[in-house]
Amino acid sequence: xxxxxxxxxxxxxxxxxxxxxxxxxxxxxxxxxxxxxxxxxxxxxxxxxxxxxxxxxxxxxxxxxxxxxxxxxxxxxxxxxxxxxxxxxxxxxxxxxxxxxxxxxxxxxxxxx
Amino acid sequence: xxxxxxxxxxxxxxxxxxxxxxxxxxxxxxxxxxxxxxxxxxxxxxxxxxxxxxxxxxxxxxxxxxxxxxxxxxxxxxxxxxxxxxxxxxxxxxxxxxxxxxxxxxxxxxxxxxxxx
Numbered sequence: 001x002x003x004x005x006x007x008x009x010x011x012x013x014x015x016x017x018x019x020x021x022x023x024x025x026x027x028x029x030x031x032x033x034x035x036x037x038x039x040x041x042x043x044x045x046x047x048x049x050x051x052x053x054x055x056x057x058x059x060x061x062x063x064x065x066x067x068x069x070x071x072x073x074x075x076x077x078x079x080x081x082x083x084x085x086x087x088x089x090x091x092x093x094x095x096x097x098x099x100x101x102x103x104x105x106x107x108x109x110x111x112x113x
Numbered sequence: 114x115x116x117x118x119x120x121x122x123x124x125x126x127x128x129x130x131x132x133x134x135x136x137x138x139x140x141x142x143x144x145x146x147x148x149x150x151x152x153x154x155x156x157x158x159x160x161x162x163x164x165x166x167x168x169x170x171x172x173x174x175x176x177x178x179x180x181x182x183x184x185x186x187x188x189x190x191x192x193x194x195x196x197x198x199x200x201x202x203x204x205x206x207x208x209x210x211x212x213x214x215x216x217x218x219x220x221x222x223x224x225x226x227x228x229x230x
Contacts, residue, residue, distance in 0.1 A: 045221065046221075
């Protein structure tokens with residue numbers, strides 16, 4: 001059974017700090033990795049996707065992927081109170097299950113002023 | 114771009130009735146759409162994969178006769194909760210993959226909150 005693990009938190013960081021969110025996955029054949037943000041009562045919104053080992057930066061967000069360690073992370077620089085949300089790590093299957101996502105349980109992030 | 118809508122955004126119904134939820138990709142075509150359910154303080158649970166022009170693929174434990182999925186066009190998938198009961202009350206969310214986008218990125222609709230009395 002494919003599993004995606006996240007620390008449920010809550011993770012609390014002060015405004016302006018770097019928030020580091022971590023995720024591990026069990027299926028070594030996974031190819032696509034996603035970070036979604038979900039505010040309470042809302043549906044997930046895509047932050048970033050990453051396919052290759054290494055770092056991928058987009059504004060204040062950096063995704064890091066290490067396929068050998070089966071580890072993917074999300075760094076949020078200059079954290080803002082508006083970043084307070086649940087962050088979902090998702091891993092996509094390939095082949096006949098193209099696009100099918102397995103979600104982690106989510107990490108609750110709180111950014112305090 | 115990549116906007117997915119859902120209708121209705123919320124619905125309250127009596128036990129035993131059926132409820133239909135629509136999921137539309139507004140600015141792209143989606144061969145594949147997904148239906149999720151999310152209970153309070155839990156992560157998303159995939160219910161089924163909806164493929165245009167073919168039968169949906171249901172996840173283990175999801176009753177296909179209770180949760181009817183129809184994906185009749187490249188921009189519309191519907192989920193019908195038949196004979197709804199209070200335990201079906203949940204947040205139902207659809208997502209879609211842009212068939213022409215070149216990636217397997219899923220874009221989520223805003224969700225439908227179902228309350229069964």
